[in-house]
Amino acid sequence: MSTDFQDARAALGARLRELRDTCPGGRLTGVGLAERLGWAQSKVSRLENGRQTATADDLSQWAAATRHPEATAELHARLHGLESHIRSWRRQLAGGHAAVQAAHNDAQSQSSLLHAWESAWVVGILQTPDYARAILSGFAELHQSRRDIEDAVRARMKRQELLYDARRRYRILLGESALRARICPPATLGAQLDRLTGVVGLPNVELGIVPHAAQLKLPAAGGFWMYDDRHVVVETWHAELWIDDAVGIRTYQKVWDTLRESAVFGNEAHAVITRVRHSLDNLGQG
Template identity: 70%
Template sequence: MSTDFQQARAALGERLRELRESAAGGRLTGTELAQRMGWTQSKVSKLETGRQTATAEELQAWAEATGQPESAEELLARLRGLESHVRSWRRQLASGHRAVQEAHNVAQANSSVLHAWESSWVVGVLQTPDYARAILSRFAELHQSPRDIEEGVRSRMRRQEGLYDSDRRYHILLWEPVLRSLVCPPSVLAGQLDRLAGVVGPDTVELGIVPLSASLKLPPGGGFWIYDDAQVIVENWHAELWLDDAASVSTHLKVWKTLRESAVFGADAQNLISQARRALNT
């Protein structure tokens, strides 16, 4: 997590402690507030020390439990500021996958030059509907989120309109294991590989494959997107990080350029895709 995020979460914790100590009717101890809210004392402590991020519902409950309901809006504004950088999957997927996909659609539509690195799966903008359906289903199972899979797939497919925008450029790098990872049925992966073969060549898309046998100056690491050299989006199992500070952007761009040195393009990329396709025997 970014230092800015940690500082903001600590500041939110300090504000929560202030509200507890200035509670209507007199100062509450952490134990007393926990009992009033039906929580453990350790949860109160973690929230006040910035070791845990409160949900919107928890902030609302805190404001009411301290007898200061008018402070709820302020607390929620602080939370929104946090989540502009760190967006937990639990919160994002509370209302399903479509809203998450729409947020990415907007971010990509507002960008002209996009760089991507992915070591685990085919990036969303190049996915087939069947492949996207398989990926979203896996994440719905992991996070126990609403299964609005079809709405999420349709939204993700709309993102691909950008591939045909002559004013936009996509520079996408995939690690070769992505071509062989059975995160979906073999028949679905076969269709996905056929789709990838079709995007090698258009002037709006530069698709590079980093061979498994290539010498790497950096470990592959996790996937990320860079939008207009101004914002980075990084995914992990818990959350997405939306980072716009210069240090984060420059570091990820340096990583991308370093990984690109090991990539192959054009006919060589086509050969790797074709080899993976033949290996499926479908």
């Protein structure tokens, strides 16, 4: 199935081929271009056929090697268009985890109504420092990225100041599975659950829990954030997807609204969290 991202990458590849074919002084073959660049010929082929995403440096070198330096800005703009919709972790984490956290802080600070759904872990805006440290350390290990964990934790904790800004509303849904996930030591998870009980009732935070026993109209999969009605961020193992088309945003809003029908709030949410907390205590006693 074709996607907007794949179509855009294919169009970028076609433009790269056009630059090679119109090289001043005569058409340049793929083999010849690879030799000029010191690349494998297979890389030239993958880029031209839209099977690999170019880096900014790749595009600068391509424009220079095909004698089209004037095309550099255009190629970079095309790449920016790609990356505004799919932001690979490899590229984002090249600057460290703290930079990624700062970008999300900025995005949330510019929004007044935020919706979230997550079934795998407690969302960052509600995390304790120790819980955040465990999550970030796991992802740093997965991606073999720069381990600026303490700076990233501080940046994530800084975001929580937004919870107390009356100009901003958070509507957060968590699956009960997120409360039970053993992705950190039991003591850390217990403290995280205690933190959630304190969130229930905050004036500008609506926290809903979807219990395991809840009747669902849709599968409870795929966590995401909605920033006003401007864009949706979906986190996958290899990248973040930033969705800003109207149809996509409406779809995620409908998913969130549907999941909310299965959630409990207030005292009932507090009771679910407390039940999970007690089960953790009982496990420790056993």
